[in-house]
Amino acid sequence: xxxxxxxxxxxxxxxxxxxxxxxxxxxxxxxxxCMRYAHTxxxxxxxxxxxxxxxxxxxxxxxxxxxxxxxxxxxxxxTAITNYRKNQKRYNQGELDDxxxxxxSTSMYDTDFxxxxxLNIIKELPEGYRVIFNLYAIEGYKHKExxxxxxxxxxxxxxxxxxxxxxxRQKMEVISKINIE
Amino acid sequence: MSNRVxxxxxxxxxxxxxxxxxxxxxxxxxxxxxxxxxxxxxYANKFTDFTYQASDSVWSAIxxxxxxxxxxxxxxxxxxxxxxxxxxxxxFLAFSLLxxxxxxxxxxxxxxxxxxxxxxxxxxxxxNFDNNYTKNxxxxxxxxxxxxxxxxxxxxxxxxxxxxxxVVIPTNNSSxxxxxxxxxxxxxxxxxxxxxxxxxxxITDTVTVFKTDTVILRDTVFKEVTTDPLAVVKSPWSVDVxxxxxxxxxxxGGPSDIVNKINDNTSPAYNWSIGLNINYKIKNFSIQxxxxxTNFAEKFQYSEESIEINKHQETKYDVVGEYTYVDKYSxxxxxxxxxxxxxxxxxxxxxxxxxxxxxxxxxxxxxxxxTDTVMLQTYDSMEVxxxxxxxxxxxxxxxxxxxxxxxxxxxxxFVNRYTYMEIPLIVNYEIxxxxxxxxxxxxLITGVFLNAKGKGISLDDEVVSLDDLxxxxxxxxxxxxxxxxxxxNPKMSILFEGVYRRNFNxxxxxxxxxxQRFNSFGLKLGMRYRF
Numbered sequence: 041x042x043x044x045x046x047x048x049x050x051x052x053x054x055x056x057x058x059x060x061x062x063x064x065x066x067x068x069x070x071x072x073x074c075m076r077y078a079h080t081x082x083x084x085x086x087x088x089x090x091x092x093x094x095x096x097x098x099x100x101x102x103x104x105x106x107x108x109x110x111x112x113x114x115x116x117x118x119t120a121i122t123n124y125r126k127n128q129k130r131y132n133q134g135e136l137d138d139x140x141x142x143x144x145s146t147s148m149y150d151t152d153f154x155x156x157x158x159l160n161i162i163k164e165l166p167e168g169y170r171v172i173f174n175l176y177a178i179e180g181y182k183h184k185e186x187x188x189x190x191x192x193x194x195x196x197x198x199x200x201x202x203x204x205x206x207x208x209r210q211k212m213e214v215i216s217k218i219n220i221e
Numbered sequence: 222m223s224n225r226v227x228x229x230x231x232x233x234x235x236x237x238x239x240x241x242x243x244x245x246x247x248x249x250x251x252x253x254x255x256x257x258x259x260x261x262x263x264y265a266n267k268f269t270d271f272t273y274q275a276s277d278s279v280w281s282a283i284x285x286x287x288x289x290x291x292x293x294x295x296x297x298x299x300x301x302x303x304x305x306x307x308x309x310x311x312x313f314l315a316f317s318l319l320x321x322x323x324x325x326x327x328x329x330x331x332x333x334x335x336x337x338x339x340x341x342x343x344x345x346x347x348x349n350f351d352n353n354y355t356k357n358x359x360x361x362x363x364x365x366x367x368x369x370x371x372x373x374x375x376x377x378x379x380x381x382x383x384x385x386x387x388v389v390i391p392t393n394n395s396s397x398x399x400x401x402x403x404x405x406x407x408x409x410x411x412x413x414x415x416x417x418x419x420x421x422x423x424i425t426d427t428v429t430v431f432k433t434d435t436v437i438l439r440d441t442v443f444k445e446v447t448t449d450p451l452a453v454v455k456s457p458w459s460v461d462v463x464x465x466x467x468x469x470x471x472x473x474g475g476p477s478d479i480v481n482k483i484n485d486n487t488s489p490a491y492n493w494s495i496g497l498n499i500n501y502k503i504k505n506f507s508i509q510x511x512x513x514x515t516n517f518a519e520k521f522q523y524s525e526e527s528i529e530i531n532k533h534q535e536t537k538y539d540v541v542g543e544y545t546y547v548d549k550y551s552x553x554x555x556x557x558x559x560x561x562x563x564x565x566x567x568x569x570x571x572x573x574x575x576x577x578x579x580x581x582x583x584x585x586x587x588x589x590x591x592t593d594t595v596m597l598q599t600y601d602s603m604e605v606x607x608x609x610x611x612x613x614x615x616x617x618x619x620x621x622x623x624x625x626x627x628x629x630x631x632x633x634x635f636v637n638r639y640t641y642m643e644i645p646l647i648v649n650y651e652i653x654x655x656x657x658x659x660x661x662x663x664x665l666i667t668g669v670f671l672n673a674k675g676k677g678i679s680l681d682d683e684v685v686s687l688d689d690l691x692x693x694x695x696x697x698x699x700x701x702x703x704x705x706x707x708x709x710n711p712k713m714s715i716l717f718e719g720v721y722r723r724n725f726n727x728x729x730x731x732x733x734x735x736x737q738r739f740n741s742f743g744l745k746l747g748m749r750y751r752f
Contacts, residue, residue: 054291054299056284063280068272075273085279092279093286158267177261178268196627199531208260 044108051099059096066109067092070116076174077120079163091119117179121189124171153215161211169204176201456752457502461511463747465494465720469517474727474736476680483678483735490636492518492741498645500749509647515668517639517739521676523684524632531625542615549608557601567591637675637687639728639739641668647700658706660718668696670728680734691733697725698739706749716747 047065050058071088078084095115102111162170171190175181176197183201187194295303469492473480496513568591575584647664673687704718724738 054296056287059287060280060284063283067275067279069270071273071275072268072271075271076268084273085275088275089279089282089286092283093290096283096287097290153263153267155267155271158264162264173264177264180265191631192629193627195625196529196531196629199533199625202533203531205260212260212263 045104048099048102048104048108051096062096063092066112069109070112073113073116074120075159076162076178077117077124077171079167083123087116087120087123090123091116094119117175121171121175124167125190127167153212157215161208161215164211165204165207169200169207172197172201173204173208177205459500459502459507459749459751461496461498461500461509461716461747461749463496463498463716463745465496465743465745467492467494467517467720467741467743469519469739469741471519472738472740475734479678479680479682479735482682486521486523486678487637488520488522490518490520492516492638494643494743496643496645500649502651505651507649507651509649509662509664510645513643513645513666515641515643517641517741519637520634521637522632522634523676523678524630525684526628526630529627529629531627533623533625535621535623537619537621538616539619540614541617543612544615545610545612547608547610549606552605552607553602554605555600555602559599559601560596561599563595563597565593565595567593633676633684635675637673637677639673639687639692640671641696642671643668643698645700647702649702651706656708658708658714659704660706661703663699663701666698666700666722668698670694670696677735691730693726693728693730696728698722699725702745704745712751714749714751716745716749718745719743720745 047058047061051062067088070091071084074084074087074091075081078087095112098115102108162173165173168190172186175186175189176183181189183194183197186192186197190197291299292301295301468489470489471487473483492515494513494515496511498509498511498513500507500509569588571586571588573584573586575582577583643666645664645666647662649660649662652659670692673690673692675687676684677687677690679685700720700722702718702720704716706714706716708714720743721741722743723740727733727736727738729735729737
């Protein structure tokens with residue numbers, strides 16, 4: 041802990057060696073977050089790069105009250121959202137096909153999905169759905185907060201989340217069946 | 222003795238081994254609840270501490286960005302762009318001043334020369350000589366003897382009938398010769414065998430004597446001029462580098478509704494041009510041309526309403542009727558109450574009485590009891606089986622597709638940029654006064670369209686990319702300018718000129734419904750070097 045405080049102080053003074061130490065320590069965790077929001081690993085690295093530059097630029101603003109890791113994660117998540125909003129202007133958003141949810145397989149709870157499998161599932165979601173799912177299911181944001189962050193309606197957030205969830209379930213079921221076979 | 226009945230005991234006793242089977246839909250609800258939280262919990266658990274290794278190139282990119290950022294931001298402890306600019310500016314100023322001081326030194330020398338009487342022993346063409354030779358600032362080659370043993374001679378000591386107040390520049394030495402513009406005269410006639418005497422300062426490899434120095438070395442040299450005197454003609458050519466920050470308004474022509482809409486959505490923005498120009502001076506006029514890279518800009522804002530239709534399936538429950546069912550349950554009721562007296566002994570004592578009866582001693586123990594009669598309430602209870610007839614509602618579940626229509630108004634702001642490579646042709650009139658020249662001029666600019674980035678509004682009132690619009694490849698603009706040039710030294714000047722320019726033609730070609738012209742105000746800042 042003391043070690044981390046020294047690193048933070050070094051970074052606040054702009055010392056490159058401490059910045060590198062911070063990067064080495066936290067980049068895998070932050071990259072894990074970026075991978076969930078990005079479509080490709082290149083895009084994830086771009087988000088990580090941009091997010092880490094923001095962290096190092098704003099590290100003087102960090103009040104040593106809360107968790108430093110949590111603070112960094114928030115910055116990276118916000119960077120990912122900004123990245124999504126930039127892309128939103130550039131690309132059309134994809135849509136999920138409607139389907140009837142007939143899924144009630146409890147055996148899936150026992151299936152141990154790998155990170156790769158889960159990542160691939162959410163990467164296949166359209167950009168907006170992926171961001172909403174990440175924010176709600178993993179980051180724990182409320183729909184109201186998501187709506188404010190993304191500049192959308194609460195109802196849109198809810199409905200997109202619901203559809204994303206259904207789509208994920210369906211894909212998980214497929215993987216689950218394959219694994220059992 | 223207590224005979225009370227505890228209600229808690231009654232219930233605990235009754236329900237101690239009570240079991241019942243929950244209805245079938247409880248597990249359904251539980252399962253549904255588990256299903257509802259299923260992907261979230263899986264993802265949340267799996268990704269709480271998920272790590273992924275980024276490639277090595279990320280840190281180099283971050284490091285470069287940080288370096289660039291710190292270089293562009295002022296910080297006392299770090300070398301940054303401000304320090305770099307200060308160093309460059311200091312070096313530039315130092316060189317300019319050095320050049321200026323050299324010029325000054327030569328001015329001093331020339332002043333000395335001016336007061337020196339020059340002896341012309343050749344005694345030929347004296348009158349022409351006076352008129353035609355050029356006063357100069359020069360540095361003479363001298364040998365080391367002259368320096369070590371300078372001959373200090375007062376100019377008044379020199380006297381001759383043919384004294385001239387003119388200096389001849391010997392051309393067979395290797396002196397550096399600078400002429401300032403005001404000393405320039407017409408080239409001289411060839412003159413030979415002219416012996417002149419002049420006094421000058423020495424600037425040698427080892428000793429440099431400036432005006433402020435306390436020791437002034439003077440020498441009087443007699444030298445034979447064997448070739449033509451040299452008159453240095455100042456070049457009429459000069460070159461400018463200029464940067465012009467501008468503020469641009471656009472004039473629009475076309476359908477009034479679209480024009481009004483564009484006017485509402487656009488506002489002026491900062492733009493600039495940078496150029497390299499060559500000037501040719503003829504008396505007080507100069508003609509300027511060159512090449513300029515110009516970037517016009519305007520802010521463009523618009524909002525767009527998009528309608529998003531989200532469909533999802535929901536289950537609706539409708540009441541379709543009523544039904545009754547009988548609910549059976551048991552209840553304990555109190556059937557009767559009685560009051561029973563209960564005798565309670567409070568205390569007792571005894572006494573022993575002895576007496577003789579018929580010769581026999583009789584010992585009699587007499588007990589005395591003190592009693593209290595308590596009236597106790599007693600209850601009788603019995604279990605009653607009760608039946609309730611309940612009326613309930615019948616539901617029918619229905620799966621429906623719910624359509625959410627979400628209207629979103631998105632606001633966009635762009636800076637539209639139009640870039641041109643331009644060739645100006647400008648005529649300036651210049652009046653020089655001391656260190657300043659006052660300039661006024663005007664001319665034409667031919668611009669070659671390079672590219673445009675941003676957004677515009679089409680005839681159909683839709684937002685379109687500027688890339689898709691038909692721009693005029695060649696544009697003609699008029700320009701007028703007025704300003705001041707400050708001469709750092711005879712070679713270098715700083716330029717400050719106010720500039721107004723306007724397109725003569727529309728930036729779009731004739732096929733496009735809209736006409737657009739730029740009107741720009743700017744301040745031209747630059748440096749001029751005279752050859």
